[in-house]
Amino acid sequence: MELSGDYPHLHPSARAWADEDAPSRVRRIRTDRWIGYARAQAALAAIEDVLSFPKRTRMPNLLLVGPTNNGKTMIVEKFRRSHPPLAAADTEDGMARIPVLKIQMPAGPDELRFFGAILEALGMNQWSRERVAAQQSLATRLMRSTDVRMLIIDELHNVLSGSAVQQRRMLNQLRWLGNELQIPLVGVGTAEALRAIRSDDQLANRFEPLALPVWNEDEAYRRLLSTLEALLPLRAPSGLAQPALAEKIFAMSEGVLGEIVSIVTRAAATAVTSGAEAITAKLIEKSGFISPTGRRRVNV
Structure with a gap:
């Protein structure tokens, strides 16, 4: 031709x-390419709105929910890239700034793996073998010092792969983390993620579902x-x-x-x-x- x-x-x-x-x-x-269709733009706007809230006792949260392979992860990745981290060398106090932190809920959902995933996203892989209390303390301290303003948790439906006790403890940790840091949480997952959140009355009232249907x-x-x-x-x-x-x-x-x-x-x-x-x-x-x-x- x-x-x-x-x-x-x-x-x-x-x-x-x-x-x-x-x-x-x-x-x-x-x-991979970004396609800015209307639903995706509306989801980005909703996440941006949640990020704009000042710290308060009860922060708003979102749950981006839809079938597998329907664009959820690409939307939150697009959002994360639009709020890039600032390297320590570029700040006055020498501390990195990470406005949006994104992790994946571990396939085996327990507190040790959950806080290990946060530490890994913060570049602290060497702490992965510490006890839960030490990981929890370090993760929250680092999230404060790096000025994390939003935590995105992809594959949130993985919570349901744990035992009933593990599910309850993980959901309690989500509620505690949002309260402790006063930051919005954005969950991403299938309809099972919505079922997991609705199993906890307090979380169900805090997470606004944002559907991405077929x-x-x-x-x-x-x-x-x-x-x-x-x-x-x-x-x-x-x-x-x-x-x-x-x-x-x-x-x-x-x-x-x-x-x-x-x-x-x-x-x-x-x-x-x-x-x-x-x-x-x-x-x-x-x-x-x-x-x-x-x-x-x-x-x-």
Whole structure:
């Protein structure tokens, strides 16, 4: 295909990529990218609003909840990057500043691993073998000294993988930590995270649920496809938002954002390597994508 240097169907940021060789373009296609759809922007605004609260006895908390692979982690990562830490060398008192601290709830939820995860996020891995009381004390002290203003806890539903006693103790720790530091907590997880929070009346009253449901086949979905198409360095337009392709992608993805992106990026990579330069229904089939339901039915 002759290169025109002008690809009006692409976003300006992606036009230069379209003239790169095939391997470079495939790498770009497979790279994570931020897509600023309406629900994501609303979630970012809600988290920003919570961060703006001054310290008070009872801080507001959020629970970003939705199906797996539906964009929750990408939203909180985007938020964290918009509030980057300040290195110790750049502060007057020589102490780093970490406005937004993000951790993942350990798969085996207990207090030792929980505070160990906080210390690791603060760069204190060497304290991972200390007793719970020492880790708790050090973690809270460091969070104060580094001026942590928000704690984001991803995979919060992991709380339910522990025993009833472990679940209760972990939920108590969440409540204690928010009270002690007077900072907002943002939980991220599936519907099970909401069930865990609702098992504690006090936490249920403090965490406002913010839902990220699966997509509907509507105008917002078609705008998402158009935005995604404009960011992928294919040299010819695909028309992903047109009814035939949009319906096919929606049916295969079952309305889950991560699956939608996976279908499109797989087909886009195939379009580059095959020389087709545009996504078609045949290329989607050729990409080898298996729907979420299909993956659950695979026999081994």
